[in-house]
Amino acid sequence: MCIAVPGKIISISGYYAAVDIMGVMASVFIGLLEDPKEEDMVLIHAGCAIQRIDQEHFSYLEKVFTVMQEEVH
Amino acid sequence: MCIAVPGKIISISGYYAAVDIMGVMASVFIGLLEDPKEEDMVLIHAGCAIQRIDQEHFSYLEKVFTVMQEEVH
Amino acid sequence: MNEDKITLAHGSGGISTRNLIKDIFYRHFNNQKLIDGLDSAVFEAQSGRFAFTTDSFVVKPIFFSGGDIGKLAVCGTVNDLAVAGAKPLYLSCGLIIEEGFPIGALDRIAESMARTADASGVKIITGDTKVVEKGCADGIFINTSGVGILDKSYVTKKIMPGDDIIVTGTIAEHGTAISRDRYGLKVDGSFMSDCAPINHIIKALHGYMESIKLMKDPTRGGIATALNEIAEHAGKSIHIFEENIPIRKEVQALNELLGIDPLYLACEGRAVIVADKAESTEILARIRVLDDGKEAQIIGCVEDAENTNVYIENFFGGKRILASLEGNMLPRIC
């Protein structure tokens, strides 16, 4: 129901930010975020950043999987 | 200023008549004529018969010309 | 087909487009070159000189007395090939259709194209269908392009003073029928477009190609415009005798009623032929034995004035210049 794509904030100007989405620079509304900053990775839906992406959790699934599989064996 | 063509009344129905204009049958308004009749030759302008044509005067110019030319010689 | 209107999907290039093409065009145009064709159709031909032409058709109304846009689209291109001295071989059909156009009407048009193509011995071997949004076109537009191979004995030749000018039939039939239909005029009488392939007429003149200098079909702009184009092409003036121009009495009458000059109204099944004087009467005779050539006439000849005007002379010697069409024809009353 809600296509969203990740992007990186390059520069901010008021409610909008220039965001790099896999090489495409788009103007994205960032008024839904608390204190957005340049370099932040954000999730973009309907032209709005709806959340900051937590890069620390990029491999979360892999970690969970590894732990669980190890438990079995 | 006023293109008009001759035609012959074929049949009458109220304010309108079927008129034969050189082989074309057209519906023509005849409300401007006093007592129009079938077989009448009429002069048609803007979809209206504006006058009955007096067939007796068809050769009027020719007659005038002949008389005048004879006068000279 | 469980839908009755053309939708944008029919022009998307996807499944709907393919189905439409199969259901309508493959069925009616039905020939192997079309069905085999992918991006292009393929045909074989011997060495020679080829004729290539194109025309788009935007006629309103789409269905008119004596024809429809499909018949017209085939005749128009067949005739442009024919008057170039070519035997028409293959046609393309490019459609631009307004969203919402009735599929039933499209089917009738395709059927009419197929019938006319058959009658003139050509095949429609490649096509394209585009659909545009409602309001972005007016019903349907058809482009046909055509390829033909030239009669070996025919080349356009230098037009000389004294050459005769033949018209193969009565003029202004198409333009008059369309005007009548377009303006919804309440007149009876036989007004039918002359829309027809004329390649068989040209074919009948095969033996005379050495004496034929130039041919044209007097479509848009009528015979007046065609004659002016010939004069300009020849670099000579033309002298026409008004009395000799074949025109039906009813056509004359309706145009007089409307204040329109029939010399500027389109023919869609006639040719104007410039022929060497020495053979022009024979050529005329050859045309007149054909069913649709009975009304053919020599209407004038080429002259050697210093200009490229077309002069038209009437029964008592009154002469005027017959100019090319300017603007459009509208019914006049004043």
Added chain:
Amino acid sequence: MNEDKITLAHGSGGISTRNLIKDIFYRHFNNQKLIDGLDSAVFEAQSGRFAFTTDSFVVKPIFFSGGDIGKLAVCGTVNDLAVAGAKPLYLSCGLIIEEGFPIGALDRIAESMARTADASGVKIITGDTKVVEKGCADGIFINTSGVGILDKSYVTKKIMPGDDIIVTGTIAEHGTAISRDRYGLKVDGSFMSDCAPINHIIKALHGYMESIKLMKDPTRGGIATALNEIAEHAGKSIHIFEENIPIRKEVQALNELLGIDPLYLACEGRAVIVADKAESTEILARIRVLDDGKEAQIIGCVEDAENTNVYIENFFGGKRILASLEGNMLPRIC
């Protein structure tokens, strides 16, 4: 030209039409066959197999990133001839113009057509101009038809399981650029139509024609639709490897943003080639040495399933059917 808009008189067939044709088309297309042509253009050719194709172009916007309707109209037909294995020779140009269209824009379009024709070595030798009332068309529509002569060594051949499928460059460039321009998306990045003649690519493959089974240009409906057409033509299934499809990162990104599948977006300067496995890598190498062939890839191969489906498989072995386009592509958000 002292007027700056197209009027109905420009389409009347009279003097205004003639002047327009001379001022714009004779000037830009400037070739003797066009100028000599009366009802048809005439050209000579040797015996052989000829390709004939037609397409109408109704693209909006008329001027887009990387091209315009005129360039597209020439490329489209040149490429349809090229992928049929033909050397493109001559084009026709049929215009339908809405009354009020700026003559300046028409001039730019004609100039662009002429430049593209030059670049691809074809001549526009016959044309037609119709003008329709304001509101009866949307700006300008262009039909081009084309004639080419087939490479003697090329015939379409039976497609066999194991044949490779090559695409000559990155996909979806045209469709993406047009979407960006049409919806006025506020994104930066290099989005340019790939609109270009590809006949020189096919020409470079002259030595390999014995090994080439079929070629297609994946225009309307994109590569997905072209592959389905090939599968249906071959009566075989096709297996594509998603990873091998050349697509620029920005194009991928913008389409992800819009929720559009780039496999359904038009290319206007690419070919899909079905080649015998034995020579496919050599053919690929031959394409890759060309300036505009560097991104060419073998994207999959023909299989012998019982159906004519196109299967697409991804990096982890996930497989699905890639159907033909249904309906139209619109940007999605949900």
Added chain:
Amino acid sequence: MGNNLIAELIKAIWTYMAEVKEIKIMEVCGTHTQSIAKYGISSVLPPGIKLLSGPGCPICVAPASFIDDAVRLMMMDNVIVATFGDMVRVKGTETSLDNSRTKDKKPAVVYSPLEALEIAENNRDRTVVFLAVGFETTAPAIAAMIRHAEEKSIHNINVLTSIRLMPPILEIVLEKHDGELGGMICPGHVATVMGEEYFRFLPDKHDICSVISGFDAADILGAIYLIVQSKCGDKKPELKNIYKRCVSFNGNEKAKSLMGEVFTASKGLWRGIGLVGDSALVLKERYMKYDAVYNFNLSPRDHEAAMECSCGDILMGKRSPGECRLFDSACSPANPYGPCMVSTEGSCSVYYRYRR
């Protein structure tokens, strides 16, 4: 004599012209102008005969503001403008009906005023405005249409009138010419409606030989013959009627009374000429409800901005079209600037097509 008549007439004209040498003849009616061109009449006449075209095209003389109003009405959502075809391409101050046209808002071209009424009957939710243009010939047809609307209680028909009368403008023409004109060919169809007597004032008051003529080649040549002949010897200028097959002494009484019932004379603005008293027909008070000027609250037409166009002089026969500096540059049939170029029978348009 039959068709030979024409040859005889031409011969006689040449004979008389040996004596007369030079003569200017004005044809008042645009349809005469057109016939003269169409039949190539000038080409068979001696060079001493100069044919001038008078103010006889109702399209030519309609003021620019009339077109402006028509365009404005056409652009209204609930209005259909119905008109004779000729009016469609005439430019007003800036544009024409044709150039303002869109797919949905375009003029309905009619052949008869009664067709406009029919359109109104079939479109009861909209107002049809008929552009009522013409001279005495057309006025009865327009009057009949208004009477029909009244009888049938059709209230969604309006007329925007620019109906003009012949005698007042001819007075002005003849005043300016002051004896230069050798004769006048009178409009046969105006006379058909109004009667022979309507033009009696021409010889009686202006001492000019006048011939009421039809529109065939023989009719026109006959009129020229009579005028040229009258110059030989010392004859008093007369009114002659050689169109007796259509023109009676009193004309069409029924048509005249209908005109009188619906219209009244008023001052009228002539394009390129100006205001002329009693030269227009406008709706009588009691038919005001059909008047577009009244219903749409349009400004009265009582003056017109000066134009660069030479139409005024052209209409007066004081200049020929070729002498207008706009001719064939800013003004051509494809892009008419002045009114004489737009009607196919306007002097400039005819000159452009046939005499260049």
Added chain:
Amino acid sequence: MGNNLIAELIKAIWTYMAEVKEIKIMEVCGTHTQSIAKYGISSVLPPGIKLLSGPGCPICVAPASFIDDAVRLMMMDNVIVATFGDMVRVKGTETSLDNSRTKDKKPAVVYSPLEALEIAENNRDRTVVFLAVGFETTAPAIAAMIRHAEEKSIHNINVLTSIRLMPPILEIVLEKHDGELGGMICPGHVATVMGEEYFRFLPDKHDICSVISGFDAADILGAIYLIVQSKCGDKKPELKNIYKRCVSFNGNEKAKSLMGEVFTASKGLWRGIGLVGDSALVLKERYMKYDAVYNFNLSPRDHEAAMECSCGDILMGKRSPGECRLFDSACSPANPYGPCMVSTEGSCSVYYRYRR
């Protein structure tokens, strides 16, 4: 492990399924449905896993009367209807925006609600009606647009809302299923906004193993892995979040508070399902001036005529699209009848394209 993760996940799933044999898993989100199809997920899974698609496409569940109103508004002269692309082809009772479109009256397709506001700014003489459709993911963007309109005093923007909430409809789905479902893949982007806790009720109240997942192949396979794994041995159903990179415990507080500021929950009509209490977001009283229903006096949407379409059952996972008797006859992507066929992520449309 990297890309190898996927291979490992698939292997593990096959291993567990040797024990589990059969399982039904529902993905609620339409974007999940689409990803599953796009990645060919089913093709790498053991045949015992049946993936069902729930009511997670906001386009699919908008009532027919909503489209009817949108079409009516679009046809008004002074209204511009702005919408996400997906809505354009959906049929209402009779027709869609697409099929009613003319050259001048067509929907403005926007990618963001804020674009609709821009259109309003640039067309001050017209009213822009934005078709505000979506779930919790989209609602904050719509709320932000309304707040912006307020701040900038733009009064010519309206919204026609069909915003739906997940929990109430999931309650209904799970009531009907009554233990048949082996697990639930929770919508990752709804959770992004609302937080992990938003779906806690699924295991707690309905005893179903639930995984909040992203949309990559690995994310989806990971969710399936976790669900299948949870069936082995006697484990208590849990809520798991493997989309931690986007989904925090409480979600986006700022977005949630903005939603709360602008919207309030209300009963909502779901196409093919009926009225569901507290399942819709509508404008709060104080933002009523932006409500198209209020401004254009539209009828409330509280019931819907029965449809022949099986959408209700499809949405519930009780039938597969192939079982609808309209499928591929009266209903296809080219001519969609029911809502599940129109969105490219609607169950029927996806099924039509990829699984036939």
